[in-house]
Amino acid sequence: MKWIRLRYKKWFNVLKSGLLTNNQVVVAVLGICSSLAITNKVENAIAMGLGVTFVVMASSALISLIRNFIPSKLRMVTYMVVISTFVIVVQMFLEAYFFNIAKALGAYVGLIITNCIVMGRAEAFAVKNPVKYTLVDGFASGMGYTYILVLVSIIRELLAFGTILNFQVMPDSFPKWVVMAMAPGGFFVLAVIAWIIRHASKNFDTEAVEAEA
Amino acid sequence: MDRIIEILVATITNHNIALAYILGMCPLIAISTNVKNAKGMGVAVIFVVTLTAIINYPIYMLLKSTGTSYLALLIFIITIAATVQILEIVVDKYFPKLYNAFGIFLPLITVNCIVLAVSLFFVNREYTFTETAAFSFGSSIGWALAIILVAGIREKMAKNQDLPKGLAGRGIVFIILGILSLAFIGFTGLANI
Numbered sequence: 583m584k585w586i587r588l589r590y591k592k593w594f595n596v597l598k599s600g601l602l603t604n605n606q607v608v609v610a611v612l613g614i615c616s617s618l619a620i621t622n623k624v625e626n627a628i629a630m631g632l633g634v635t636f637v638v639m640a641s642s643a644l645i646s647l648i649r650n651f652i653p654s655k656l657r658m659v660t661y662m663v664v665i666s667t668f669v670i671v672v673q674m675f676l677e678a679y680f681f682n683i684a685k686a687l688g689a690y691v692g693l694i695i696t697n698c699i700v701m702g703r704a705e706a707f708a709v710k711n712p713v714k715y716t717l718v719d720g721f722a723s724g725m726g727y728t729y730i731l732v733l734v735s736i737i738r739e740l741l742a743f744g745t746i747l748n749f750q751v752m753p754d755s756f757p758k759w760v761v762m763a764m765a766p767g768g769f770f771v772l773a774v775i776a777w778i779i780r781h782a783s784k785n786f787d788t789e790a791v792e793a794e795a
Numbered sequence: 796m797d798r799i800i801e802i803l804v805a806t807i808t809n810h811n812i813a814l815a816y817i818l819g820m821c822p823l824i825a826i827s828t829n830v831k832n833a834k835g836m837g838v839a840v841i842f843v844v845t846l847t848a849i850i851n852y853p854i855y856m857l858l859k860s861t862g863t864s865y866l867a868l869l870i871f872i873i874t875i876a877a878t879v880q881i882l883e884i885v886v887d888k889y890f891p892k893l894y895n896a897f898g899i900f901l902p903l904i905t906v907n908c909i910v911l912a913v914s915l916f917f918v919n920r921e922y923t924f925t926e927t928a929a930f931s932f933g934s935s936i937g938w939a940l941a942i943i944l945v946a947g948i949r950e951k952m953a954k955n956q957d958l959p960k961g962l963a964g965r966g967i968v969f970i971i972l973g974i975l976s977l978a979f980i981g982f983t984g985l986a987n988i
Contacts, residue, residue, distance in 0.1 A: 611965045614820035615908045658905065662876055666869045674865070689915035692868050696908040698821045764980065765817050769973030773966055781961035 600722025607730040612698040618768035624747045627735035629683045633672045635724025641665045642708040642716040649709045661704045669694045734771050738762045799929040805986035806933030813941035814976035819909035824968050833946035837939025839900045847875050848931030851914045871914045879905045
């Protein structure tokens with residue numbers, strides 16, 4: 583019985599750490615660029631989140647499979663090649679089936695390559711763990727990223743356009759907050775969300791405070 | 796010539812790559828704790844971004860003429876990684892002092908989104924070679940300006956620890972960036988890219 587509980591614990595911990603206690607966006611502050619730049623529409627956020635989740639899972643699994651064959655000096659280049667291959671797959675898929683979203687996302691799909699979450703998971707988790715755990719970890723980090731993106735984009739789209747997923751939610755008399763569709767809105771919304779999550783999970787950025795003091 | 800100056804002005808002010816396009820945030824937040832490091836990172840970025848864009852442009856033209864432009868992403872990222880690696884070796888060999896000053900910043904640039912973003916933007920906007928050079932140089936100066944501004948504000952703020960706990964550290968950087976980018980919206984209409 584004991585090993586079952588242990589295994590349960592590892593699965594569960596990996597999942598929990600990715601989604602909440604070690605959420606890549608609000609706690610580790612990684613992958614910010616894309617989470618702010620494209621979150622003025624909910625549909626873009628969903629497409630981006632799922633794209634990143636796919637790339638994290640696929641690249642972590644592949645890196646984990648070949649982890650014993652990668653010379654440590656060449657590992658960064660190997661990650662880059664693996665990750666960019668999957669990103670090209672995502673880009674072609676979006677262009678073929680969701681052309682409007684692909685157009686709205688533009689260069690940001692290509693920028694999944696440099697999304698620190700993907701690289702960070704490869705370096706911090708995939709090279710040390712067997713394939714099955716990297717899949718759980720990739721899913722957890724990807725979903726942790728996705729739900730923050732969707733949350734930010736719901737707030738921004740609601741305030742900036744009065745719609746959610748292009749359905750009119752607010753009455754016509756609602757004054758549109760144009761600033762929410764632009765860069766500052768993203769910064770402010772993400773700051774507030776990070777604040778709430780850190781406060782709720784009691785996960786404060788003490789390290790940085792000490793370093794600055 | 797007018798076009799080049801226009802692109803330079805636009806990329807530093809109203810089309811600032813950090814404050815209007817929200818790119819290169821990870822290093823901007825991580826390294827902006829003091830002005831000295833921010834300057835080091837800024838200079839390293841100016842160097843690498845301009846160099847890689849100039850190298851990537853002819854490569855992209857080659858890909859385009861052979862009809863394999865879907866490989867652009869893969870080729871760009873390899874070029875960037877290779878350029879950074881070669882630059883590191885050269886700087887280490889001939890300018891050891893500069894190498895020590897760059898320290899860890901040089902390898903970190905490989906994963907800085909703005910290097911790749913600049914290369915992808917010139918593809919999307921169909922720039923000529925000189926426009927690409929101006930665009931990459933201006934964008935990296937704009938980014939360096941943003942990181943130095945943020946670092947200066949954070950240095951001043953470190954003396955005043957009167958922040959809510961949940962917002963301390965990196966949380967407040969978002970607020971700073973938000974206010975800065977609001978300020979940069981004031982440049983809207985100054986120049987077009």
